[in-house]
Amino acid sequence: MTWEIVLRVALVAVAFLTLPLLVxxxxxxVMAHMQARLGPMYAGAFHGWAQLIADGVKxxxxxxxxxxxxxxxxxxxxxAVALLPxxxxxxVIPLGPGDLVGxxxxxxxxxxxxxxGVGVVAVLMAAWASAxxxxxxxxxxxxxxxLGYELPFVLAAASxxxxxxxxxxxxxxxxxxxxxxxxxxxxxxxxxxxxxxxxRRPPFDMPIADSELVFGYLTEYTGLRFAFFLLAExxxxxxxxxxxxxxxxxxxxxxxxxxxxxxxxxxxxALVAFVVIWLRVAWPRLREDQLQRxxxxxxxxxxxxxLILTAAVRVALQ
Amino acid sequence: MSIxxxxxxxxxxxxxxxxxxxxxxxxxxDVAPELPPRSRGVIALREENCTVCMLCSRECPDWCIxxxxxxxxxxxxxxxxxxxxxxxxxxxxDFSLCMYCGICIEVCPFDALYWxxxxxxxxxxxRDLLHDKDRLGEWMATVPPPPPHDPNGEPSKExxxxxxxxxxx
Amino acid sequence: MTLLDVALAVAGLLAVAGGVAVVSTKQLxxxxxxxxxxxxxxxxxxxxxxxEFAAWVQVLIYVGAVVVLLLFAxxxxxxxxxxxxxxxxxxxxxxxxxAAAGLGLAGLFAAAFGRLTVPAPGxxxxxxxxxxxxxxxxxxxxxxxxxxxxxxxxxxxLSRRESTx
Numbered sequence: 001m002t003w004e005i006v007l008r009v010a011l012v013a014v015a016f017l018t019l020p021l022l023v024x025x026x027x028x029x030v031m032a033h034m035q036a037r038l039g040p041m042y043a044g045a046f047h048g049w050a051q052l053i054a055d056g057v058k059x060x061x062x063x064x065x066x067x068x069x070x071x072x073x074x075x076x077x078x079x080a081v082a083l084l085p086x087x088x089x090x091x092v093i094p095l096g097p098g099d100l101v102g103x104x105x106x107x108x109x110x111x112x113x114x115x116x117g118v119g120v121v122a123v124l125m126a127a128w129a130s131a132x133x134x135x136x137x138x139x140x141x142x143x144x145x146x147l148g149y150e151l152p153f154v155l156a157a158a159s160x161x162x163x164x165x166x167x168x169x170x171x172x173x174x175x176x177x178x179x180x181x182x183x184x185x186x187x188x189x190x191x192x193x194x195x196x197x198x199x200r201r202p203p204f205d206m207p208i209a210d211s212e213l214v215f216g217y218l219t220e221y222t223g224l225r226f227a228f229f230l231l232a233e234x235x236x237x238x239x240x241x242x243x244x245x246x247x248x249x250x251x252x253x254x255x256x257x258x259x260x261x262x263x264x265x266x267x268x269x270a271l272v273a274f275v276v277i278w279l280r281v282a283w284p285r286l287r288e289d290q291l292q293r294x295x296x297x298x299x300x301x302x303x304x305x306x307l308i309l310t311a312a313v314r315v316a317l318q
Numbered sequence: 319m320s321i322x323x324x325x326x327x328x329x330x331x332x333x334x335x336x337x338x339x340x341x342x343x344x345x346x347x348d349v350a351p352e353l354p355p356r357s358r359g360v361i362a363l364r365e366e367n368c369t370v371c372m373l374c375s376r377e378c379p380d381w382c383i384x385x386x387x388x389x390x391x392x393x394x395x396x397x398x399x400x401x402x403x404x405x406x407x408x409x410x411x412d413f414s415l416c417m418y419c420g421i422c423i424e425v426c427p428f429d430a431l432y433w434x435x436x437x438x439x440x441x442x443x444x445r446d447l448l449h450d451k452d453r454l455g456e457w458m459a460t461v462p463p464p465p466p467h468d469p470n471g472e473p474s475k476e477x478x479x480x481x482x483x484x485x486x487x
Numbered sequence: 488m489t490l491l492d493v494a495l496a497v498a499g500l501l502a503v504a505g506g507v508a509v510v511s512t513k514q515l516x517x518x519x520x521x522x523x524x525x526x527x528x529x530x531x532x533x534x535x536x537x538x539e540f541a542a543w544v545q546v547l548i549y550v551g552a553v554v555v556l557l558l559f560a561x562x563x564x565x566x567x568x569x570x571x572x573x574x575x576x577x578x579x580x581x582x583x584x585x586a587a588a589g590l591g592l593a594g595l596f597a598a599a600f601g602r603l604t605v606p607a608p609g610x611x612x613x614x615x616x617x618x619x620x621x622x623x624x625x626x627x628x629x630x631x632x633x634x635x636x637x638x639x640x641x642x643x644x645l646s647r648r649e650s651t652x
Contacts, residue, residue: 034333038343071568074520106612107540114543117551121523124558128516131568143559147552154547167613282329 008103009091016087020234021052026270027234027277028052034281055227062223067131070220075129079221079228082122085115086235093242094170096252096262101170108169109161112243113154116198119232120146123207126229127217138216141288142200142207148295149197149204155303156191159310160184160247173251181249183313187306188248190299192272195244197295199236202280206288241272355465357435358418361411362461363454367430370404374422374431382415383422384408409451414444432461495535502528510581513570519558526550540613 028051032039044050066072092108094101105111120143127139163184164172181188197204208216218229245251245268252261286294344351353359370387386408391400423431434457441447467474473481505525509518526549533542565571620628 030337033341034337036336036339036341036343038341038345041345069568071514071517074517105539107543110540110543110547110613114547114551117547120551120555121520121558124555124562125520128558128562129568136562140559140562143555143562147555147559150551278330278333282333283326 005103012090013087016090016235019238020231023237023273023277024052024230024234025049026273027280030274030277031281034278059224059227064224065220065222067220069131071129071131074125075220076225078122078126078129079225079232081125082119082232083228083235085118086232086239088115089239090235090242092169093239093246094173094251095265097174097257104170105168107167109157109167109172109247112169112239113157116153116239117146117150119198119236122232123217126221130217130220132220134214135217135219138207138209138213138219141209141213142217145197145200145204145207145291145295148292149194149299152190152295152299152303153194153198155300155307156187156194157243157247159187159303159306160191162307162310162314165314169246173246173253176250176253178250178253184248184306184310186302187310188244190303190306191248192240192244192275194295194299195240196276196279197291199233199240201233201237201276203283203286204291205285206291209285237273237276238269241276242269244272245269353435353437355435355462356433357437358420358433359435359437359460360413360433360439360457361416361423361454362432362434362436362457363409363451364430364432364458365406365409365451365455367426367428368406368409369428369430370406371427373425373427377421377425379419379421380415380417382412384410384412406451409454410448411454412448413439414447432458434458434460435462436460491535495532498528498531498535501525502532510576510585513572513574515561515565515567515571515574516558519554519561522557523550523554526554537607540616 028048029039040048040051042048043054066075089112091103092101092105092111094104123142123146124139127135127142130136160172160180161167163180164175166172166175200207207213208218210216213219218226221229242265245265249268249272250264251268252265254261254264257264370385372385375381375383375385385406387404387406389402390405392403393400420433423433436457439447439449502525505521505523505528508521509525512518512521526545530542530545530550533539533545
């Protein structure tokens with residue numbers, strides 16, 4: 001029994017360490033080809049497959065700097081706080097039918113929403129402890145953005161939970177039906193967009209905005225601590241993609257789901273992750289006022305309307 | 319742009335199209351780049367053609383061509399007096415000053431200077447960029463043959479001149 | 488003394504220590520961060536006692552939203568790195584009130600529930616909580632929601648600019 005738990009946690013840790021690198025490498029390559037470039041070609045000889053490993057080695061060699069005026073302990077703690085929530089979230093996302101999940105949790109969806117929200121604290125810690133005005137502005141933007149987008153994020157997730165009649169992620173996936181694709185489409189779009197904003201990916205990278213804020217709340221970070229923040233961003237992509245796939249695209253559902261369900265889940269996650277990368281290449285960054293307007297005037301009303309629709313259909317079906 | 323969000327879709331379409339079309343990157347150190355025929359890489363010298371008229375040196379905007387010469391007497395059998403001929407002693411181009419305008423090549427009346435696409439002559443010391451006539455002569459081998467005449471274009475000056483002469487004669 | 492008891496005690500100590508740090512630190516923003524520790528420890532207590540749903544609500548609402556809002560406000564107004572010299576902290580009355588409230592509550596609870604044994608209610612699942620709220624406690628729930636709605640409307644009215652005239 002304990003062996004099994006150890007094995008599950010170890011497997012999740014492996015996924016935590018490999019999937020983000022996979023997404024990162026895909027981003028390098030997809031972004032390059034979308035810009036008519038080749039991307040990394042040297043590291044690891046074959047099409048630069050080892051580029052991110054080389055990057056990791058480079059980051060590890062850099063000097064670990066803490067600015068003199070910074071609040072040292074908080075500054076040093078922030079990257080860990082940014083990374084940890086996503087690791088915990090990966091534990092409860094179901095990979096395949098039945099028992100193929102890190103830890104089945106009765107309120108898994110709620111757990112995910114709560115833990116993802118903790119990431120804001122890390123951003124605020126990094127922003128304030130850097131003692132840098134760009135970092136502080138970036139942190140304030142991030143906090144405003146994350147607080148705002150948390151609402152449509154939770155509401156859209158609530159819609160699918162209501163449809164499935166459960167808060168447990170494996171059960172939501174199990175009760176998913178193909179026609180939900182249509183029924184929950186607005187919720188899916190809201191969830192995906194809000195999720196993008198939650199992980200501060202372009203076009204929602206106003207808190208980082210490298211053309212105006214240097215690098216936002218990451219300005220003062222170097223070396224491994226910076227790498228942790230980057231890793232957190234890529235784990236964030238994995239988490240948001242996997243959640244979108246599990247909640248709205250049916251997770252492991254597909255032909256021969258009993259044997260290759262996990263493959264379907266991975267495929268769907270990869271597809272959503274590709275879209276995340278695609279949007280980064282194709283779309284410009286939203287301005288701060290557009291960002292808040294999109295959240296409060298479009299996403300929140302749509303999510304509320306979807307909740308009403310979901311409730312109506314649920315009642316009608318019973 | 320009447321449909322809201324049409325621009326967003328267009329952005330996605332353009333990037334997707336670029337993704338599936340081959341990229342234009344040339345992997346330079348591994349693969350030699352395909353340069354257009356008129357690439358301005360380096361200036362090559364055909365020493366035999368040079369008459370030391372000094373036009374190139376004088377027209378050079380940043381004075382990077384250095385020419386030394388002396389006169390030699392050539393005894394032509396049957397002529398009344400020996401002829402004088404300019405012999406090139408030194409023809410150096412300082413590529414640390416050269417701005418690759420190509421004026422020297424344009425003004426050369428005897429086709430002694432050519433553009434060569436060769437570009438890998440970087441040096442660690444700026445003084446090593448001063449190349450003498452032997453080095454410039456070596457680059458003659460890399461000068462591509464001139465592109466064929468455009469069949470639909472005007473006939474070349476030489477051809478019209480010949481035709482005119484033949485007509486008047 | 489089981490492992491659960493030890494864990495409970497540790498989480499409780501952590502919560503109390505975090506609380507003390509909130510009111511004793513001289514650095515404004517760090518007070519907010521210590522609040523995260525205190526509230527997180529309370530969430531752990533909930534988790535250990537089997538109230539899983541309440542624990543994650545605690546994390547979502549308090550750590551993820553309330554503290555963030557608090558930090559946000561502090562950073563917008565003033566957020567010096569290092570100690571703030573002008574904090575108004577009367578030590579003696581605070582100690583008195585804090586100790587009296589803490590010890591008084593502890594004594595009260597010990598006297599009232601010290602001998603009482605209650606059967607463990609089992610894990611607090613979402614379903615149970617939902618049934619409880621919408622069956623037995625539906626009236627207080629509705630009253631509370633009306634109160635929250637009124638507060639929301641009030642906030643909007645107060646923050647609106649007088650630009651219509």
